[in-house]
Amino acid sequence: MTIQEKEQEIIDEFAIYDDWMDKYEYIIELGKDLPLIKEQLKTDDRLIKGCQSQVWLNAECENNKMKFTADSDAIITKGIIALLIRVVNDESPADVAKSEFKFISEIGLQEHLSPTRSNGLVSMVKEMKLNALKAAK
Amino acid sequence: MDIQKIRSQFPILEEKIHGKPLVYFDNGATTQKPLSVINRIENYYTKENANIHRGVHTLSQEATTAYENARNTIQTYIGAQHNHEIIFTKGTTDGINLVANSFGELLKPGDEIIISAMEHHSNIVPWQMLCERKGCKLRIIPMNAKGELELEVFERLLSERTKLVAVTHISNSLGTVNDVEQIIKKSHAVGAKVLIDGAQSIQHIKVDVQALDCDFYVFSGHKLFGPTGIGVLYGKEALLNNMPPYQGGGDMIKEVTLTKTTYNDLPHKFEAGTPNIAGGIGLGTAFEFLNSLNMDDVVAHEQELLNYATQALTKIEGIQFYGEAANKTSVISFLIEGLHPYDVGTLLDKMGIAVRTGHHCTQPVMDQFKIPGTIRASFAIYNTKEEVDIFIKALERIIPILKN
Ligand SMILES: Cc1ncc(COP(=O)(O)O)c(C=O)c1O
Numbered sequence: 001m002t003i004q005e006k007e008q009e010i011i012d013e014f015a016i017y018d019d020w021m022d023k024y025e026y027i028i029e030l031g032k033d034l035p036l037i038k039e040q041l042k043t044d045d046r047l048i049k050g051c052q053s054q055v056w057l058n059a060e061c062e063n064n065k066m067k068f069t070a071d072s073d074a075i076i077t078k079g080i081i082a083l084l085i086r087v088v089n090d091e092s093p094a095d096v097a098k099s100e101f102k103f104i105s106e107i108g109l110q111e112h113l114s115p116t117r118s119n120g121l122v123s124m125v126k127e128m129k130l131n132a133l134k135a136a137k
Numbered sequence: 138m139d140i141q142k143i144r145s146q147f148p149i150l151e152e153k154i155h156g157k158p159l160v161y162f163d164n165g166a167t168t169q170k171p172l173s174v175i176n177r178i179e180n181y182y183t184k185e186n187a188n189i190h191r192g193v194h195t196l197s198q199e200a201t202t203a204y205e206n207a208r209n210t211i212q213t214y215i216g217a218q219h220n221h222e223i224i225f226t227k228g229t230t231d232g233i234n235l236v237a238n239s240f241g242e243l244l245k246p247g248d249e250i251i252i253s254a255m256e257h258h259s260n261i262v263p264w265q266m267l268c269e270r271k272g273c274k275l276r277i278i279p280m281n282a283k284g285e286l287e288l289e290v291f292e293r294l295l296s297e298r299t300k301l302v303a304v305t306h307i308s309n310s311l312g313t314v315n316d317v318e319q320i321i322k323k324s325h326a327v328g329a330k331v332l333i334d335g336a337q338s339i340q341h342i343k344v345d346v347q348a349l350d351c352d353f354y355v356f357s358g359h360k361l362f363g364p365t366g367i368g369v370l371y372g373k374e375a376l377l378n379n380m381p382p383y384q385g386g387g388d389m390i391k392e393v394t395l396t397k398t399t400y401n402d403l404p405h406k407f408e409a410g411t412p413n414i415a416g417g418i419g420l421g422t423a424f425e426f427l428n429s430l431n432m433d434d435v436v437a438h439e440q441e442l443l444n445y446a447t448q449a450l451t452k453i454e455g456i457q458f459y460g461e462a463a464n465k466t467s468v469i470s471f472l473i474e475g476l477h478p479y480d481v482g483t484l485l486d487k488m489g490i491a492v493r494t495g496h497h498c499t500q501p502v503m504d505q506f507k508i509p510g511t512i513r514a515s516f517a518i519y520n521t522k523e524e525v526d527i528f529i530k531a532l533e534r535i536i537p538i539l540k541n
Pocket residue numbers: 165166228229230231257259260305307308309334336337357498
């Protein structure tokens with residue numbers, strides 16, 4: 001599946017929820033499938049400190065495919081990370097560097113990617129792209 | 138007191154958030170505005186707008202009168218002796234920075250400033266910057282586990298080196314009402330001046346600056362039903378007269394030549410440039426709104442809400458309160474075991490309930506309790522028990538979702 005196809009798949013999954021609470025219950029469920037960062041990798045240089053929640057991110061590149069693992073102290077943040085990573089994992093660094101995660105606003109979660117929210121996610125997306133750019137060189 | 142009648146003066150309370158009626162419990166951050174304030178600002182811009190203190194034309198004169206009347210209303214309300222002791226600022230932060238820069242200019246290396254462990258960052262950082270600039274020393278009044286200041290330690294910190302004591306009247310993250318009368322008396326006994334951060338006070342309790350005998354009192358309009366971008370520094374006349382100006386510009390001068398300037402009298406000496414005229418006038422109207430309330434009734438109503446909500450929350454498994462001072466206002470800071478404040482705040486928002494999560498600009502308070510932040514519900518006069526019930530029900534719905 002391409003990044004676009006994966007994004008569309010997520011948009012379709014979310015289309016069935018018209019109640020916010022159901023939507024968030026689903027996000028929390030998704031957080032449980034997040035490829036977790038190994039405990040020993042939870043070092044300060046992989047920590048993104050937001051005012052509201054914190055995120056750990058590890059990025060690797062194997063055979064021209066990006067592999068992200070992550071975690072967060074807040075479970076809604078974790079669920080959203082799971083969505084972001086699901087879209088870009090196993091994609092080429094060039095494609096990851098280009099991706100804009102537009103599906104997040106289509107499913108009504110853009111507030112979580114707002115810089116004023118200070119939950120670590122904006123910086124995390126930046127980190128993901130920076131890592132992809134490095135790997136693409 | 139008829140709360141429904143008060144509510145009907147606040148149009149925003151009719152709003153729906155995500156399809157649910159708004160329950161606004163973030164009054165510590167800012168309060169909502171009554172129609173009178175909104176209309177006053179609208180009328181000013183539609184019919185009265187002109188620059189003040191400068192024109193001979195009718196509009197300018199009338200705008201000046203309206204602005205100066207607002208100053209008088211505030212003077213009367215907080216019990217200042219003179220109207221020129223009311224300096225318009227941008228808000229609490231601006232007022233503290235004014236004092237730190239201007240009064241601070243008079244300090245010498247080795248002089249000491251005392252603040253407390255429960256201050257808002259606005260009442261910490263300007264003093265740290267001043268100490269850095271002037272070689273002064275910052276000392277801290279500690280706080281006990283209930284969130285009360287340890288006044289015996291405070292007395293030991295006081296000495297003839299103490300030049301200023303800057304403490305908050307009411308803590309924004311814990312709700313603690315500090316015994317500022319004692320703090321002021323003890324400080325004056327060693328010759329120190331006292332600044333009270335009143336950002337969280339005037340909307341909740343009656344404040345009389347002469348009865349308190351504080352030297353400076355600062356607050357923000359937006360937290361007491363007034364507009365944003367306007368606030369007040371009250372200072373005693375003699376002190377303000379002795380202090381050098383903070384910012385230079387128009388309005389604060391008497392005469393300017395290219396080599397020398399003489400400064401204007403109070404309050405203009407500290408009000409450089411065209412001020413927030415609409416804000417000042419709107420703030421005057423906010424004080425008229427306060428005047429229309431009986432403060433004893435306000436205190437009684439908010440205490441009732443505080444007790445009602447605290448009792449209901451106590452039944453929630455794993456709840457931990459932060460800030461259990463004997464004397465506190467209607468602020469409840471708490472955590473629920475195993476739940477992250479961000480998650481709770483996000484889901485409450487989806488149910489129309491606005492609370493604050495995080496450190497509330499009081500990181501040292503959070504550090505002392507060894508927590509990254511709390512969930513804070515802070516009530517104002519227009520909140521009701523029914524809203525507390527909605528809040529509790531919402532929490533009961535959220536907790537299993539977040540715990541599963
Ligand atoms: C106790 C206290 N001090 C200072 C401030 C700063 O007020 P402002 O941001 O309006 O300048 C606040 C507001 O959050 C406060 O609660």
